[in-house]
Amino acid sequence: MVPEGGPPSGYVHDALFHDSPAELVSVAVPFLLDGLAAGDAAVVATGGDTAALLREAVGDDPRVHMLPRSDVYRARTPAAITTFRELAEKRVTEGFRRVRVVGEADFGPTPRTWVEWQRYEAVINDALAAWPLWGLCVFDTQRLPDEVVEAGRRTHPHVVSAGGRRVNRAFTEPGAYLRSLPVPREPLEDAPPRLAATGVADFIGLRHAVAAVLAGLDGDRDATEDFLLAVDEMTSNAVRHGRPPVDLRLWASADRVVCRITDRGDGLTDPFAGYGPAHGADLSRGGMGLWLARQLCDHVDITSDDDGVTVRLTSRLR
Incomplete structure (x- = not known):
């Protein structure tokens, strides 16, 4: 007792x-x-x-x-x-x-x-x-x-x-x-990506390209829109907090979609990052990108090595 x-x-x-x-x-x-x-x-x-x-x-x-x-x-x-x-x-x-x-x-x-x-x-x-x-x-x-x-x-x-x-x-x-904890393997990454962008400079064009791939999938509309917003947030984070070049790879199957965003920054050292707004209750200060991504996607995995930091987003489409 x-x-x-x-x-x-x-x-x-x-x-x-x-x-x-x-x-x-x-x-x-x-x-x-x-x-x-x-x-x-x-x-x-x-x-x-x-x-x-x-x-x-x-x-x-x-x-x-x-x-x-x-x-x-x-x-x-x-x-x-x-x-x-x-x-x-x-x-x-x-x-x-x-x-x-x-x-x-x-x-x-x-x-x-x-x-x-x-x-x-x-x-x-x-x-x-x-x-x-x-x-x-x-x-x-x-x-x-x-x-x-x-x-x-x-x-x-x-x-x-x-x-x-x-x-x-x-x-x-x-x-x-x-x-x-190990980062789980994602089998979709063994296949060629639906979209590959290296050294991204035109982020508006990248958003349109990601949106076009997602629009061609037979998935739930809310799920695809959430995923697109999460990709936006993570590419913006890579630009603001990482170092160029920023690369993106996108895979999709009949039931789920995976996106990897990589930059050459030093990575995230805080293992608790993204489980709440970075600046607490004061949302006016920003710092919500990773927190939003964790709420918009089924899985968010972050890895860092000598080549930079990678954020992998995964969601079911139906």
């Missing part, structure tokens, strides 16, 4: 690894009810089966808010971070001192989607650090892939079990963990 009251302020990121419904209930329910007794708000944002189990266990206590997982863990990870900040702000305004959340991220069906949420679990240690949130992330060890469970062990500073709350010795400093 988690000690009543718990850590005094700021974000707390705990993990519960369970292999049975009974183990889940024995830890998560006291966590929520102890929070209510301490003046915290109590929120459940999990998959349907887990939510039903916890709802039955807490009874009809209206103070436990059951939120659809998809309303909290949005399709793109920066949106999930924003949602948690808004949730904390709203509940504190209502008079709660903190928000306790039993959360269960949807890591998705493939290793490619797992990586995005592995990154997320590390990033939120930094992105939510100042917010009055206490998260208990639940991992079903009987259902989840081993890679996802291992990611949970690497990204949570504390682990909770029926025996209590303890320091997680497997926890890895978030920046180091993010840097250790």
Whole structure:
């Protein structure tokens, strides 16, 4: 059981690894009810089966808010971070001192989607650090892939079990963990690109060329427009913050599109870049390009080497 009251302020990121419904209930329910007794708000944002189990266990206590997982863990990870900040702000305004959340991220069906949420679990240690949130992330060890469970062990500073709350010795400093994750291979890049531009100087012409390729694809209009905007943002970033020449390669298939933008700059040294506006709440200062790209595309991968920095954007078209 988690000690009543718990850590005094700021974000707390705990993990519960369970292999049975009974183990889940024995830890998560006291966590929520102890929070209510301490003046915290109590929120459940999990998959349907887990939510039903916890709802039955807490009874009809209206103070436990059951939120659809998809309303909290949005399709793109920066949106999930924003949602948690808004949730904390709203509940504190209502008079709660903190928000306790039993959360269960949807890591998705493939290793490619797992990586995005592995990154997320590390990033939120930094992105939510100042917010009055206490998260208990639940991992079903009987259902989840081993890679996802291992990611949970690497990204949570504390682990909770029926025996209590303890320091997680497997926890890895978030920046180091993010840097250790491999960039997934993209098979489309093995084929000749639909569009190749080297040493780009005419960025208006480049935008028209990218738009023409996307217009010829049989994809969802919103998805292609989002992708075009993300390409615009990343090429602009390469010009403003990198060094010439700027190169672009674009690949497309029946169901997805990939774009690589490369410049000869020193690269991005901040592993948390793009999970929020670069200048925080003051959007008038700009710094939103990478943040927007992460919200507009399914996957954003950044690599740096002696030749410069490459941003790879990938999105499904349908």
